[in-house]
Amino acid sequence: MAPEAYRERLTGLGVGPEEAGFLVEVFASLLDGRNARVSDGVRQVLGREPRDFARYAPEAAAAGTWKG
Structure with a gap:
């Protein structure tokens, strides 16, 4: 829109x-577009590789992350 x-x-x-x-x-x-790239912040804070949201969302949904 x-x-x-x-x-x-x-x-x-x-x-x-x-x-x-x-x-x-x-x-x-x-x-x-300024937020379109995966940054290094996740690695710095959590000590693991960052993931693109397009990859994260289907995995989290399949795991039932947002079910009440």
């Missing part, structure tokens, strides 16, 4: 203009 369409949808649902603008900025920064 385009950022302006998202902003319009949010405000149409009653979200205030300032909060809608903030949310549009947050999601734009998440989706602009």
